[in-house]
Amino acid sequence: MTALRITDLVFRWPRQAAVCLDIPSFELAAGERIFLHGPSGSGKSTLLGLLGGVALPQRGNIELLGTDITRLSGRARDRFRADHIGFLFQQFNLLPWLSAMDNVLLPCTFSTRRRERAGSAPRAEAERMLRHLDLDAASWDKPAGELSVGQQQRVAAARALIGRPEILIADEPTSALDAERQQVFIDLLLQESAAVGAALVFVSHDWRLAAHFDRSIALQEINAAAREVPA
């Protein structure tokens, strides 16, 4: 089964003449880990919004795990996102007023499926993941806002991975880390997504990171709209 299949997708922002995204075809196999290069302004955020089901294309289909989410209702798309996709953003990913532990457990409160897949005791699973991500137990119950950036990114990774979602979408997750920590974090992410069997879409503007992935694609290559109007 494919993790993601896009066909004939056209998206244009309301009240704007120019087409933002025009992707005739794009596929991602289950468990595949790809690097998607997208400089800012390339429609990267828009694509992530479409994949997450918070925006709808004017035309075309987005099939995630065999379900065409463009045919789902808004509520069902929210549900689908909660059940099957883990998100990881640049920084300030966490709710600063929740403890690290509660942040990790958030997907389990929004999705029954994720809670069930996290095992009989989600907290034990969260502890296991945090320990595995090398976050010391003393910081588990601290408010997330008090953790260092590196610690926060690891907590965010644990949150994206808990309950074994089939798709993991990471949007510039290493941009706030220094080069050495970037390396460590990407290795960690690859290893963890492999462990839960998730397909990984790693979005970044930094080509140097591409080497770690099964496949590297530039958004401009698959986006016909970008070719028509040279940026």
Place this chain on the structure above:
Amino acid sequence: MKAVLRLAALSAWSRRLTLGLALVAIALAVTLLLAVERLRVDARQSFTQSVSGVDLVVGARTGSVQLMLYAVFHAGAASNNIGWDSYRTIATHPAVDWAVPLSLGDSHRGYPVLGTSADYFRLFRYGTAEGLRFVEGKPFAGVFEAVLGSEVARRLGYRQGDTITLNHGLGELGPAHGDKPFHVVGILAPTGTPVDRTVHVGLEAITALHLDWVGGAPMPGVTIPAEFVAKFDLQPKEITAALVGLKQRGDVFRMQRFVNQFRGEPLLAVLPGVALDELWQSVGMIERTLLAISALVVLIGLSGLAATLLAGLNERRRELAILRALGAGPAQIFLMLVAEGALVTTTGALLGLALLTLGSMPAAPWLLERFGVVLGTRLPGGEELALLGAVIATGLIASLVPGWRAWRMSLADGLTPKN
């Protein structure tokens, strides 16, 4: 749903300082609103129960409101008096249980002087059925003895044993009855009724004061010193009004008709409860205005809350985007904001109620003593609960605005907040 509400509560707690300020504003506004409402209800009650246990108030024929004004509130002047014979006829009517004569027209430093019988202290009732209580001394017995209402004694600093002189007429500048001073023999406890503002003397004292007077002025060339008044017949020829209690309340309309059709002179009998209600209609507008003003204060407090929530939204864009990524729908984001507003409003309303309840306990005796204002220290009644409900409902409506804004924002931002 439960998870969203829990998150809303935790998120609100993290912004407790700014929300706390909005909450305090709401709590104070609600305290004001409830206090005004309570004072309004209590003022009405203490006003309409300025006399109780009195079946009829009898006076010369005039308007019922005017009769109440001078007979009960001792305000304004009677246009006419009742003859003593007419009073005796009514007082001895078989249906009448008791009658207390009232004679007005003199004053002491702006406070009205009431000439009455010593029975007044035994029979007068106010509130639900409370009688008069002496904090000092006892009812008058001699001619030149006076009993003071609590406000008169407190404001003018009189104690038992002090000597006072009365003035003729209701103004402070009326001709003096300086030749016949009175001894203060008793001081009454506060009642929150016109009794507090009244100087009580015997009916005979009023006659004695005016032995050497004619037509509202001292008789030229005639003075009758205080020590000689006992030689005169001090039974009054006229009184101003009378309070009447019946043996059976059922006789009240029959008795009223008897008085209104009295053959000797034109008289009027009114049912005090009905007349006081009528009178309240004309003065109660102030209270309704106060209530409207405090309702406006509550509205200002709630707009403050809506403004706080709206202002906070920009800083919370990322928080809302994270929740969206985790699977929260725009409806849940909306619910979060509305729940937060409802939480702050409800807490504020309950805090306001608690403030009023705790505050009114020590304040009530002080208010009664200092201002003659009765403030009940009771659990909230139906009206107050309805007001609280209205505040909470309005708060809920006010939070729909930030809720709607957050809904729009979360749809526009998607997973990546634009800031």
